[in-house]
Amino acid sequence: MKSDLVFNLFSNCIPVKGSKRSIICDLERNAFRFIPNSLYFILTKFKRANIASIKEKFNHQYDKFIDEYFLFLEKNEFGHYCTIEEAKHFPPINMEFDHHSIITNTIIDINKNSRHNYKRISGQLGNLNCYYWQLRFFDVFDIKTINDILLNTAEEHIRSFHLIIKYNSADKIPEIKKLYESFPIARIDFYLTPKNKMKVLGNSYKDYPIYFFDINIDNETHCGKIKSDYFQVNIPHFSEAQQHNTCLNRKISIDVNGEIKNCPSMNKSFGNIKNTTLQQALEKSAFKDVWNINKDKIAVCKDCEFRKICTDCRAYTESPNDVYSKPLKCGYDPYTAKWKKWSTNPLKQKAIEYYKFQHINTQ
């Protein structure tokens, strides 16, 4: 009976082909499932064909597999059966990305020598409609100082802060909870937490998005890690990934010295915040060059099945002088479909030496 029907994938369940395997991104349920490339081929080449005709196209050689494929799709609710006529009423999602904010997110790095004028920065970011802030504290700062910084920055336009703070044993649990409750904080990460305290602290904050890590991330060189934890399966990310860089698009950053950059880990500065406004930096033509380097333009990434849900890093690449080369800190090989530790890959050793990463945390 079903053989006469077409299997129509829901518009928000989108297959993405990789070199060795493919995935179906379920943008509504924020999940993905692996599928063989042969199923990707069937889903894309025979989109409007009924099951019987698909079997026929393969001379009934693979009927068993085709039944299995469609059972998998049905079981996972990736779509539904309908007639060819009905299927025409399900148009694809428009994947054009746009945002009313000129800048959507910012990273501000802070260490003990930083002399940022937070009020001024906040005003300028407000003019750009920047909603999402990440503040990274690379030295020990007590909660009161962080509270003062947030007081100077907190404006109506800010939707969320993500704080990355060096663990300080002097910080009291009620103070941290109060900080979280006083500002629109989406998440706080403490690094360099003593291993023996992590479990107790984790339990103390179990109702809060406050997390503890024992790794050391005391400067910007620790950034750029590519791992599955950072995959985002949602419509805004997926649609942005079609044309834009999933890390740098509509991002502006201020490093510890006040240099305005695309990302604090990048070398190119567009002026110092002391004498250049963020708007002026943004107007420099080169600032937006990296915004449109999508994964389809990046070596190796362009063959990866995760390219529409992964983030990117243009600061640390396998070939430091090639802005289109694969992120250095990615250990995934789409040609073998295997994850390996990036830091021990012999092909990356030259770049590791170039960036002087021999001694940093390579997790």
Add this chain to the structure above:
Amino acid sequence: MAKKYFRLPAKVIDTLPLQYQKLEQMPKSKFPKWTIKNPVPSKFLNTQKMKIFPMYKPISKII
């Protein structure tokens, strides 16, 4: 017949933005009347009640 064409997200409640969950829990009297003449008070925006979800993509990948 039409039912088969639709589905719900796997965890409807879990996927509700935190702000809605919080607002549901708020007593009705605390709902501010937001108008052009009476904009959202900044004090209200800076409280946990207005917690907005993090961005749709990670801002950095340092952890």
